[in-house]
Amino acid sequence: MDSEPMVECVGAERLVDYFHGYLTDAEARAIEEHLADCSACVDLARRVRTVSREIGSWTARSHGEAYRRAQLADAVAAAATGVVDPGWSDRLRRWTDQCAGQASAAIRLVKDVRGRAARLATEGLDGLLQPGGFGPFAEPAAAGGAVMTRGAIRTRGAVRTRGGAVTTKAGPNAGSLAAETRAEGGAPVARVAVRGDALDVTVRNWRSGQPPPLVILIPADPSAGPPVLVELRRGPDASELTATFASIGSGDYVVAIEPAAEQGGDGF
Amino acid sequence: MADQPSDVSAGTAGPPAAGAPVDAGRLSKRGRRADKSACQACEQLQARLDTLERLHEKREALLEALAGDLDALAQRGHARAVALVEMPDEALALTRCADEDCEICKDSFNLLFARHGRAMRGHALARSRSEADADEVAQDAWLELWRHRHQYSSTRAVFRAFAIHWVRRCLVRFYSDRKDRLQTELCLDDLRGDLSDAEFEDLLSRRSAQGSVMASAEANVERNARYEWLLKELLAGANPPHQLLAFCFCKLLDWKPREVVQELSDTPLRQLAIEAKTGYMEVGALPSPVVNLHCVKLDRRMELRFEDAVADRKTLETYPGLFGRIVGDTTFRDYYTGSTTDAQCANVSEWWWAVFRRLVAAAVNDGGRFWP
Numbered sequence: 001m002d003s004e005p006m007v008e009c010v011g012a013e014r015l016v017d018y019f020h021g022y023l024t025d026a027e028a029r030a031i032e033e034h035l036a037d038c039s040a041c042v043d044l045a046r047r048v049r050t051v052s053r054e055i056g057s058w059t060a061r062s063h064g065e066a067y068r069r070a071q072l073a074d075a076v077a078a079a080a081t082g083v084v085d086p087g088w089s090d091r092l093r094r095w096t097d098q099c100a101g102q103a104s105a106a107i108r109l110v111k112d113v114r115g116r117a118a119r120l121a122t123e124g125l126d127g128l129l130q131p132g133g134f135g136p137f138a139e140p141a142a143a144g145g146a147v148m149t150r151g152a153i154r155t156r157g158a159v160r161t162r163g164g165a166v167t168t169k170a171g172p173n174a175g176s177l178a179a180e181t182r183a184e185g186g187a188p189v190a191r192v193a194v195r196g197d198a199l200d201v202t203v204r205n206w207r208s209g210q211p212p213p214l215v216i217l218i219p220a221d222p223s224a225g226p227p228v229l230v231e232l233r234r235g236p237d238a239s240e241l242t243a244t245f246a247s248i249g250s251g252d253y254v255v256a257i258e259p260a261a262e263q264g265g266d267g268f
Numbered sequence: 269m270a271d272q273p274s275d276v277s278a279g280t281a282g283p284p285a286a287g288a289p290v291d292a293g294r295l296s297k298r299g300r301r302a303d304k305s306a307c308q309a310c311e312q313l314q315a316r317l318d319t320l321e322r323l324h325e326k327r328e329a330l331l332e333a334l335a336g337d338l339d340a341l342a343q344r345g346h347a348r349a350v351a352l353v354e355m356p357d358e359a360l361a362l363t364r365c366a367d368e369d370c371e372i373c374k375d376s377f378n379l380l381f382a383r384h385g386r387a388m389r390g391h392a393l394a395r396s397r398s399e400a401d402a403d404e405v406a407q408d409a410w411l412e413l414w415r416h417r418h419q420y421s422s423t424r425a426v427f428r429a430f431a432i433h434w435v436r437r438c439l440v441r442f443y444s445d446r447k448d449r450l451q452t453e454l455c456l457d458d459l460r461g462d463l464s465d466a467e468f469e470d471l472l473s474r475r476s477a478q479g480s481v482m483a484s485a486e487a488n489v490e491r492n493a494r495y496e497w498l499l500k501e502l503l504a505g506a507n508p509p510h511q512l513l514a515f516c517f518c519k520l521l522d523w524k525p526r527e528v529v530q531e532l533s534d535t536p537l538r539q540l541a542i543e544a545k546t547g548y549m550e551v552g553a554l555p556s557p558v559v560n561l562h563c564v565k566l567d568r569r570m571e572l573r574f575e576d577a578v579a580d581r582k583t584l585e586t587y588p589g590l591f592g593r594i595v596g597d598t599t600f601r602d603y604y605t606g607s608t609t610d611a612q613c614a615n616v617s618e619w620w621w622a623v624f625r626r627l628v629a630a631a632v633n634d635g636g637r638f639w640p
Binding site: 011032039046066073125 | 389495499547548625627629
C-alpha cells in the first residue's frame with residue numbers, strides 16, 4: 001500500500017478532479033478507500049459525477065441545440081393547444097410526445113431591423129434534425145444581393161463559427177435567397193426561399209400516402225408573436241408541396257418541418 | 269487452479285490455508301527454506317518473481333507499510349503469507365499456475381483482494397445507483413479480474429489500474445444488462461480511456477443501449493434551463509475574470525489552450541469579453557437576450573480595479589503587480605506565471621479547469637432545483 005488511508009471526507013471540487021483523472025494513483029486510491037466506508041461521500045460523489053458530466057458537455061453549441069429543441073418543443077406544444085382541426089391536433093400531439101424538439105428539416109432566418117437584409121443559416125440546428133429526416137440544408141445560395149459571409153469555417157475577429165450562412169445586403173435585389181436540403185436516392189427535398197417579405201417552403205418527392213407535413217415558423221423573441229403553423233399543399237406543379245409565410249418582419253426565426261412518420265408505423 | 273476463487277466474501281483477506289510449507293525461502297528475501305513440494309508452475313514462477321523483486325527494490329519502504337490486516341496474517345505464523353505480503357502487486361498477480369490446489373495462488377488471490385478490494389468497492393460505489401449494485405459489481409469485477417489475470421502485464425500498468433479497469437467493465441455490463449441507458453453511458457465514458465478505439469467500438473456495439481431514445485419535451489426544457497443556470501453562474505459569479513474568459517474560450521468555444529496563448533495573449537480582457545459573448549451567441553445560434561441578460565455584472569467587473577474585481581485570495585496573492593490596474597485593460601499575458609509557450613498553455617488549462625471545478629461544486633450545492 002503506497003499511501004495513508006484518507007480519513008477526512010472529500011469535497012466536491014476534489015471529487016471533480018478524481019472523476020476526471022487529475023489525481024495521482026495514490027490519491028485516487030485513498031479517495032476510493034474512503035468512499036468504501038463513507039456513505040455521505042458516496043452520495044456526494046454520485047451527484048458530482050452526474051453534474052460533472054452535464055457540465056462537461058456544456059458548450060456554446062450544445063446550449064444552442066438545447067435552446068432550439070426546448071424552443072421547438074414549446075412552440076409545438078403551444079400550437080397544439082390552439083388548433084381546432086382534430087387531425088392537426090393529433091399530429092401535433094404526436095410531434096410533442098414522440099419527437100419533441102425534433103424536425104425533418106430546420107433552418108434559421110434572420111432579418112435585419114428594417115426587414116430587408118436577410119440571412120439563412122444552418123448553424124446550431126443539427127441537434128434538431130430527426131434521424132432519417134430530410135437532412136441538413138446545404139449551404140444557402142444568394143439569388144441576388146451581395147454575399148457577405150459564406151463557407152464551412154468563418155472567422156470573425158477572434159471568433160470562429162462553423163456552418164453555412166449567406167447574407168444579402170439591402171439593395172435592389174435584397175432579400176432573395178434560398179437553401180435546399182441535400183437529396184439522396186429520391187428522398188424528399190425541402191427548399192426554403194426568401195422572397196421580399198415572404199418566405200416560401202417547398203417539398204418535393206414527398207412520400208405518397210402520407211399527409212403533407214406541417215411547417216412551423218418560430219420567432220426567437222416570444223414578444224414578436226406566437227409561432228405560425230401551416231400545412232404544405234399541392235402547388236401548381238403537382239409534384240411539389242408548398243406553403244408561404246407572408247409579411248415576415250425583422251427578427252430571428254426558426255423554420256421547422258414536421259418529423260416524418262416511421263415507415264410502416266402509425267405515424268403522422 | 270480454479271478459474272473462480274471461492275473466497276471473495278469480505279473486504280479483507282481470509283487467512284491462508286494451513287497447508288504444507290511452501291518455498292517461502294525462495295519467494296522471500298528473508299531467506300526461508302525452499303519447499304520441494306511446490307508445483308512445477310510455481311517453480312517457473314520463481315524466476316519471474318526474482319526478476320520482479322529486483323525491479324521493485326525501490327518499493328521496499330512502501331511494502332513495509334502494508335496494511336495491518338496483512339501483517340496480521342504473517343503474525344499468525346504463516347511463513348508463506350510473510351513471503352507473499354512482501355511481494356508487490358505485480359508479483360502476486362503473476363501467480364497463475366495450472367494447479368487448482370496451489371496454495372501460493374490462493375494466498376496471492378487473498379492478498380491482492382485485501383489490498384484492492386476496498387478501493388474497487390469504493391470505485392463502484394461512486395459510480396452505481398445503490399450499495400447493492402456496487403457490491404454485486406465489485407464482486408463480479410474481482411472474479412473477472414482473477415479469471416483474466418493472465419492478461420495483466422506490469423509493463424503496461426500498475427495492478428490497481430488493471431483492477432479498476434475490471435470494475436469499469438463490470439459496471440458497463442451491469443447497467444447495460446438492466447437497460448439503464450444513462451448509467452450505461454456514464455460508465456462507458458469512464459471506460460473509454462482504458463481501451464483502444466477498436467476495442468471501445470466493439471464494446472459499444474455489444475453493450476450500448478440499443479436504438480436512440482427521443483428526449484422528452486421535459487428533458488429538453490430541463491437541459492436548456494440548466495445551461496441558462498450555468499451561464500448565469502459563470503458570468504455573474506466571482507470567478508477571477510482571466511479564468512472565466514479562459515473557460516469561455518477553451519470550454520465553451522472549443523479553443524485549444526495553445527490557440528489561446530498564440531492568438532489571444534495580448535488582447536485586453538475587455539475585448540475578449542465582447543468576443544466571448546459574441547462567439548457564444550454565434551456558435552450557439554442563440555438570440556442575444558439569452559446571453560446579454562447575464563453579462564451585465566461581467567461588463568461592470570471589467571471596469572473595476574483588479575483588487576476590487578477579484579475576490580479569490582489566492583489570485584490576489586499571485587498577482588500583486590496587478591493591484592491598481594483596471595481589469596479590462598489587462599491581458600492574459602499579465603496573468604501567466606510561466607515564460608514558455610508550454611507553461612503558458614498549462615496556465616490556461618489550469619484557469620479554465622478551476623472554473624469548471626467551482627461550477628460543479630456550485631451546481632451540486634444548488635439544492636437540486638435544476639440538477640439531479
